[in-house]
Amino acid sequence: MSTQNKFTHWQRTETQFLAADPKAVYSIVGNLSQTGLWMKSFDGFVVHDDQRGVGTKVDLLAPGKVFGPLHRNTAPSGTITRRNHQTRMVEFTQPQPAGEMTLRWQVDEHENGCLVLFTVQLSGPGTTAFKFTVANALCKDFAVAAARLYKIVAPTAHRKRDAQIVISGGRGFLGRNLAADLVCRGLPVAVLTRKAEADFPAEQFIWDGVHQGPWTGALRSDHPVHLINLAGERVDKRNTPANIAALTDSRVTSTQTLAQAAASAPKLATWIQSSTTAIFGDAGEAELTESSPIPSDHRALPEMTGVASAWEQAFNEAEVNAEQRYILRTSLVMHPDAPLLGPLNMLVNTGLGGAMGNGQQWFSWIGLQDWLHLIRCMLGLEEPQIPAGLVHGTSPWPLRNTEVMAALRSIAGLPGLPTGSVLPRIGAAVMGSNARVALTGRKVTSEVLAQAGFEFQETDFAATIAG
Numbered sequence: 017m018s019t020q021n022k023f024t025h026w027q028r029t030e031t032q033f034l035a036a037d038p039k040a041v042y043s044i045v046g047n048l049s050q051t052g053l054w055m056k057s058f059d060g061f062v063v064h065d066d067q068r069g070v071g072t073k074v075d076l077l078a079p080g081k082v083f084g085p086l087h088r089n090t091a092p093s094g095t096i097t098r099r100n101h102q103t104r105m106v107e108f109t110q111p112q113p114a115g116e117m118t119l120r121w122q123v124d125e126h127e128n129g130c131l132v133l134f135t136v137q138l139s140g141p142g143t144t145a146f147k148f149t150v151a152n153a154l155c156k157d158f159a160v161a162a163a164r165l166y167k168i169v170a171p172t173a174h175r176k177r178d179a180q181i182v183i184s185g186g187r188g189f190l191g192r193n194l195a196a197d198l199v200c201r202g203l204p205v206a207v208l209t210r211k212a213e214a215d216f217p218a219e220q221f222i223w224d225g226v227h228q229g230p231w232t233g234a235l236r237s238d239h240p241v242h243l244i245n246l247a248g249e250r251v252d253k254r255n256t257p258a259n260i261a262a263l264t265d266s267r268v269t270s271t272q273t274l275a276q277a278a279a280s281a282p283k284l285a286t287w288i289q290s291s292t293t294a295i296f297g298d299a300g301e302a303e304l305t306e307s308s309p310i311p312s313d314h315r316a317l318p319e320m321t322g323v324a325s326a327w328e329q330a331f332n333e334a335e336v337n338a339e340q341r342y343i344l345r346t347s348l349v350m351h352p353d354a355p356l357l358g359p360l361n362m363l364v365n366t367g368l369g370g371a372m373g374n375g376q377q378w379f380s381w382i383g384l385q386d387w388l389h390l391i392r393c394m395l396g397l398e399e400p401q402i403p404a405g406l407v408h409g410t411s412p413w414p415l416r417n418t419e420v421m422a423a424l425r426s427i428a429g430l431p432g433l434p435t436g437s438v439l440p441r442i443g444a445a446v447m448g449s450n451a452r453v454a455l456t457g458r459k460v461t462s463e464v465l466a467q468a469g470f471e472f473q474e475t476d477f478a479a480t481i482a483g
Contacts, residue, residue, distance in 0.1 A: 022427075022428070022429030023141075023143060023144055023429060024115075024139060024140060024141060024143050025137075025138065025139050025143060026137070026138040026143050026144075026147050026151065027135065027136065027137045027138070028135070028136050028151065028152070028155050028352065028482075029133055029134065029135040029136075030133070030134045030135075030155050030158035030159075031131055031132070031133050031134075032131070032132050032158060032159050032162035032196075032197070032200055033126060033129055033130070033131055033132075033197075033200060033201065034129050034130055034131075034132055034162060034165065034166050034169075034200045034201075035128060035129040035166075035174065035175040035176070035177075035200065035201045035202040036129055036130065036166060036169045036173050036174050036175065036202075037129075037130070037169075037173040038104060038123050038124070038125050038126075038129075038130035039104075039173075040169050040170055040173035041123050041130055041132060041165065041169055041173075042101075042104040042123040044165060044168060044169065045104070045106070045121045045123055045132060045165070046099070046101070046104065046106050046121070046123075048061040048063050048074060048096070048106065048108060049061060049062075049063040052077070053164070053168060054161050054162075054164040054165040054168060055154075055158075055161045055164075056157075056160075056161065056164070056215055057079060057153055057154050057155070057156055057157060057158075057161065058076065058077060058078055058079040058153075058154060059077035059078070059079065059084065060077050061074050061075065061076055061077065061108070062074065062075040062077065064093070069096065069099065070095075070096055070097065070098065070099050071095055071096065072095060072096045073093045073094075073095055074093060074094050074095060074096060074108055075088075075093050075094070076091075076094055076108070076110050078091075078150065079150075079153060079154075080153075091110070091111070092111050094108055094109055094110035094111065095108070095109060096108055097109040097118070098120075103122070104122060104123040104124070105120065105121070105122040105123075106120070106121050106122075107119070107120040107121075108120075112138070112140060112142050112146060113140070113142050114140045114141045114142055115138065115139045115140015115141060115142050115143065115146075116138075116139055116140060117136065117137070117138050117146060117150070117151065118135075118136070118137040118138075118139075119134070119135070119136055119137075119154070120133075120134070120135040120137070121133070121134055121135075122135075128175055129175060129201075132162055132165065134155065134158055136151045136154055136155055138151055152352070152353075155352070155353075156353050157192070157353075159192075159193050159196035159197055159200070160192055160193075160195075160196040160216070160217060162196065162200050163195070163196035163197075163199040163200050163217035163218070164215065164217045166199060166200050166202075166217070167199070167217050174202055175202050176202040176203075177201065177202045177203050177397070178239045178240070179203055179204070179239050179240050179241075179242060179285070179395070179397075180203075180204050180206065180234075180237035180239050180240070180241045180242070181195075181198050181203050181204065181205045181206070181241075181242050181244065181395070182205075182206045182207075182208065182234045182235060182241060182242070182243045182244070183195055183205065183206070183207050183208065183218075183243075183244045183246060184207075184208040184223070184225070184243070184244070184245045184246060184247040184270060184274060185208070185245065185246030185247035185248060185270075185290075186205075186207030186208065186209060186218065186246065187207060187209045187213060187216070188246065188250075189349070189353070189354065189355055190246055190346075190349060190387070191207065191246045192216075193351075193384060193388065194244065194246075194388060194391060195207050195216075195217075195218045196217060196218070197388050198392075199217050199218055201392075201397070203397075204219070204237075204239075205218040205219065206218065206219045206220075206221055206234035207219065207220050207221070208221050208223045208231055208234065208247070209221070209222065209223070210222065210223070210224060210225075219234075221233075221234050223273075225247055225266065225269060225270035225273055226269055226270075226273055227273070228273070228276065228277060231277075232277040232280075232281065235277055235278055235281040235282075235284070236281050236282065240285035240286075241281070241282070241284050241285060242284065242285050242286040242287075242288075242395050243274065243278065243284050243286065243287045243288070243338070244287075244288045244290070244391065245270070245271060245274055245287070245288065245289050245290055245331075246290045247266070247267070247270040247271075247274075248263065248266045248267040248270065248290075248327070249262050249263050249266040249267075251263065251292075251294075251319075251323075251453075252355075252356075252449045252450055252453055253449065253450060254449070254450060255318075255319050255450045255452065259319070260318050260319050260322065260323065263319065263323045264322065264323045264326045264327070267323065267326070267327040267330070268326050268327060268329075268330040271289065271327065271330040271331050271334060272330055272334060275331075275334035275335060275336055275337075278336065278337040278338065279335055279337050281337070283337050283338065283339060284337055284338035284339065285338070285339055285340065285396075286338060286339070286340045286341075286342070286394065286395055286396070287336050287338035287340070287341050287342070288342045288344055288391065288394055288395075289327075289328070289331040289341070289342060289343045289344065290327075290344055290346065291324050291327055291328050291343050291344060291345045291346070292320070292324050292345055292346060292347075293345045293346065293347040293380055293408060293409075293410055293458055293460040294317075294320040294321075294324060294458070295310055295320065295321055295324035295325060295328070295345060296308070296310070296311060296315070296320075296321070296458045296460065297311050297315040297316045297317040297320050297321040297456070297458075298315050298317060298377075298452070298456035298457070298458075299311070299315055299378070299457070299458040299459065299460075300315065301378075301459065302315075302458075302459065303459050303461070304458060304459060304460045304461070305408065305460075305461055305462065305463040305464075306405075306406045306407065306408055306462065306463055306464050307463065310325060317452060317456065319450060319452070320452075320456075324345075328343055331343060340394075340396075340404045341404055341405075342394055342402075342404055342405065342406075342407055343405070343406045343407070344390075344391075344394070344407050344409050345406070345407070345408050345409065345410075345460075346382065346387065346409040346410070347380035347381055347382050347408070347409060347410035347411070347458075347460055348379065348380065348381045348382075349381070349382055349383075349384050349387050350381050350382065350383050350384065350474075350477065350480050350481050351383070351384035351385075351480070351481070352481055352482065354384070354481070356453075357424075357481060359449070360420075360421070360424055360454075361424060361428070363432070363435060364421070364424045364425055364428050364430060364432055365428060365430065367430065367431070367432060367433060368432060368433055368435050369421050369424055369425045369428070369430060369431075369432025369433075370421060370432040370433045370434035370435060371417055371418045371421055371434045371435070372417050372421065372434075372435050372436075372437070372440055372454050372455060373417065373436065373437045373440070373454070373455040374437075375416065375417045375418035375421070375434070376416055376417065376418070377416070377417045377455065377456060377457030378414050378415070378416065378417075378457035378458055378459040378460075379414060379415045379416065379417055379419075379420045379457055380410045380411070380414045380457075380458055380459065380460040380461075381410065381411055381414070381415070381477065382409055382410050382411045382472075382474075383411070383472075383473070383474025383480040384474075384480075385473060385474055386411070386472050386473055386474045387409055389473070390402070390407075390409055390465070390470065393470065394407070400468045400469045400470055401468065402464070402465070402468050402470070403464065403468065405464070406464070407462065407464050407465065408460055408461065408462035408464065408465070409462070410460050410461060410462055411461075411472055411474070411475075412461050412462070412466070412472065413475065413477075414458075414459045414460065414461065415477060417454075417457065419477070420477070423477050423478040423481065424481070426478060427478060427481065427482050437455055440454050440455060
């Protein structure tokens with residue numbers, strides 16, 4: 017696609033597997049009057065013809081306290097532009113100023129269930145503006161929307177599995193996508209959270225990460241129980257002693273609290289303990305695998321090495337009551353909605369998308385879909401079998417910062433000036449984040465996954481973050 021077309025045409029597709037009968041799923045997906053029941057990224061549709069055929073007038077109820085009312089008061093109605101019951105596809109087109117937006121849903125047969133695909137297409141000179149204000153927002157949290165869809169499909173059309181999944185920290189970016197993905201695959205999921213979220217498609221238990229309470233009941237089931245601990249304060253904060261202490265305490269204490277609860281429950285089938293490849297700090301050109309030692313010299317950064325080492329130590333010292341124990345050091349997880357991409361895309365779209373620092377720092381990453389597949393393999397739900405112990409959740413193809421920024425510029429169709437190291441530090445200070453997240457790097461891979469025969473599907477970084 018040419019640079020010019022990137023400003024006038026845009027497309028993004030989200031896909032989610034559902035362990036349910038395709039016809040039963042399409043009976044809901046194909047009826048736009050029911051879309052608002054499961055897709056909460058907007059308020060649904062008003063369909064003006066009960067037959068819902070091609071040409072039917074449909075009003076999109078757009079999201080947002082400001083944009084929503086503005087759209088409803090000024091935008092013309094859209095129409096159903098394509099519908100094919102045999103291929104289980106329906107398409108809606110909304111006129112935009114000097115262009116249009118098309119939304120398409122499709123349900124494809126897939127082994128033991130189906131794939132639900134949702135595509136947003138923009139065309140016209142307003143593409144860039146609508147991409148940022150509406151289109152990406154419609155795609156956000158699609159896995160969670162698909163899990164709601166799974167919940168309202170007739171139970172007789174479900175394919176369920178006998179296991180109980182408990183996720184602490186299940187409402188962050190990784191946790192909510194994991195919870196939704198497992199719900200869509202027919203697994204009961206309980207999320208331990210500090211505050212319940214309305215319409216979240218998994219069972220929620222309130223906890224504070226410190227005290228025992230009714231939430232411990234989530235660890236008791238007639239089926240095998242698998243615990244995934246993702247709990248911890250948000251990492252990207254100012255590099256202060258108080259913040260480092262809070263990051264450490266939130267991870268150590270929650271791990272100890274979970275271990276105490278698990279000790280009095282029936283033995284867990286699996287405990288996956290989250291950690292991070294940032295444990296290696298600012299590693300320069302070192303090539304790092306599961307057998308590499310943790311640095312103790314100038315490369316060991318307190319907010320990275322210090323926090324992650326204490327996190328892993330808490331797990332290793334606890335009497336973990338589980339048949340299979342993993343420490344999963346996850347690298348930066350990439351997806352169009354990945355939190356890290358927000359500030360990086362901001363730089364790109366303001367013309368500052370060149371190399372950061374010297375541009376040579378390593379960027380270890382893994383696509384969200386590969387990370388989810390890895391978790392399912394650890395849980396014994398898919399192949400290959402991953403041996404218990406320490407595992408690096410990272411792609412075999414780490415990139416340089418220059419390559420990462422070039423990919424972002426290519427997607428945006430914009431040039432970019434280098435930012436050096438001063439500007440990221442100033443920006444981080446203003447935003448309350450830590451510039452060393454971008455200015456340091458690690459070249460991390462996994463010998464464990466290579467030996468197990470784990471196959472990565474998300475091999476193209478640019479395609480992974482473009483959606």
